Amino acid sequence: MAEPIMQTYDVQKSFEGKKARIAIIGTGNIANEHIHSYKKIPEVEIVAACDINESKLHMYCDRHDIPAENRYTSVEALLADKERLALDAADVCVWNCNHAACSIAALNAGLHVFCEKPMAYNTEQALAMKEAADRNGKLLMIGFVMRFSNEMNAAMDFIHAGTLGDIYYAKATYLRRHGNPGGWFADKSRSGGGPVIDLGVHVIDANRYMMGQPKPVSVYAATADKLGNRKNLKTTVSWKPLDAKEDDICDVEDFGTALIRFDNGATMLLETSYSLNGAGVVKRELYGDKGGMVFADMPKIYTEMNGYMVDVTPDLSYPKDDVPQFRREMQHFVDCVRTGCECRAKAEDGIWVMKILDAIYESARTGHEVIIK
Numbered sequence: 001m002a003e004p005i006m007q008t009y010d011v012q013k014s015f016e017g018k019k020a021r022i023a024i025i026g027t028g029n030i031a032n033e034h035i036h037s038y039k040k041i042p043e044v045e046i047v048a049a050c051d052i053n054e055s056k057l058h059m060y061c062d063r064h065d066i067p068a069e070n071r072y073t074s075v076e077a078l079l080a081d082k083e084r085l086a087l088d089a090a091d092v093c094v095w096n097c098n099h100a101a102c103s104i105a106a107l108n109a110g111l112h113v114f115c116e117k118p119m120a121y122n123t124e125q126a127l128a129m130k131e132a133a134d135r136n137g138k139l140l141m142i143g144f145v146m147r148f149s150n151e152m153n154a155a156m157d158f159i160h161a162g163t164l165g166d167i168y169y170a171k172a173t174y175l176r177r178h179g180n181p182g183g184w185f186a187d188k189s190r191s192g193g194g195p196v197i198d199l200g201v202h203v204i205d206a207n208r209y210m211m212g213q214p215k216p217v218s219v220y221a222a223t224a225d226k227l228g229n230r231k232n233l234k235t236t237v238s239w240k241p242l243d244a245k246e247d248d249i250c251d252v253e254d255f256g257t258a259l260i261r262f263d264n265g266a267t268m269l270l271e272t273s274y275s276l277n278g279a280g281v282v283k284r285e286l287y288g289d290k291g292g293m294v295f296a297d298m299p300k301i302y303t304e305m306n307g308y309m310v311d312v313t314p315d316l317s318y319p320k321d322d323v324p325q326f327r328r329e330m331q332h333f334v335d336c337v338r339t340g341c342e343c344r345a346k347a348e349d350g351i352w353v354m355k356i357l358d359a360i361y362e363s364a365r366t367g368h369e370v371i372i373k
């Protein structure tokens, strides 16, 4: 049985009545999503921001009332000013290739860190990040936002109650038909890869979380780059970096599939794409010996009752605590920083997922099964 998902908060005296003071590093699209959430959380103040792109930095800070003297074009300059800013934490929203450098610098400066998914460019960098967090005694939370939705909470309630029994198979599906964002996302030197590391990471983590976090032991995978970024289409994609350009490089895969084995004998099948001649879909599926769950927008349970096969759809239309997943995620980070409560998306979870992602690319490259240690 998986661990309970929420922990008791252990209030630290130093934060009584005081807000957590956070700096945003990387002021692009997701940083906008984060700050909209932070603005609804009374216990936090976003005091500074940093981006290597000066025009994006000022656009963001103007929009969100971050004063001119608290804007920085390098992480080093931001951290050099941490005493004046009285920073407690940093929220890292930069390109994947810079997650490790920015997070490690902030941890070494004595800040708690929230780092967006994927944890890093590769496992080696992810391990260095955790080492920095441990050495400095600071929190390193990873942005696995799917863990924080109302629907995930409901799914976990059923899983913890034993409704699915022993989960032995899962399917992780995140398919976009025309969804290569371009810009740095399509540049392997900055992203680390395409849909596998960008979208697959979400559903792999969500499924592994619901499976009780078994240890991955091997991966057999393939990727394809048949359709590219579909520039020929007249339609555009919805998620695009502001600085993406028409002639940007595109050297990432556009499709990936993998079979992941875990130490408890369970397996997970991944399918993910930026470009595909098929319908776009985000779906998590879990199959256990007592029940199954197909979880697209809402979790639906397939089980048996009184000798009949029955389908159960929990009514989540009137939740007591209806908070969007990003707000719940940011609230949890702020709670962790202020109270020292146990983090629900730890660095070690990020490392296991990074090991799976690295193994997928390695297996796709070699055509062989890759063993994870």
Ligand SMILES: NC(=O)c1ccc[n+]([C@@H]2O[C@H](COP(=O)([O-])OP(=O)(O)OC[C@H]3O[C@@H](n4cnc5c(N)ncnc54)[C@H](O)[C@@H]3O)[C@@H](O)[C@H]2O)c1
Pocket: 025, 026, 027, 028, 029, 030, 031, 050, 051, 052, 053, 056, 074, 075, 093, 094, 095, 096, 098, 102, 116, 117, 118, 143, 145, 183, 184, 198, 240, 241, 242
């Ligand atoms: N949780 C989610 O659902 C979700 C959704 C989208 C993106 N993300 C993640 O968030 C991160 C950012 O994605 P985005 O869509 O906001 O990209 P973006 O291009 O809109 O923003 C990234 C910003 O980081 C800046 N940057 C890069 N390196 C930097 C550095 N060393 N120091 C300071 N700034 C730096 C860039 O100039 C850019 O403005 C990525 O890791 C991505 O995977 C997560």
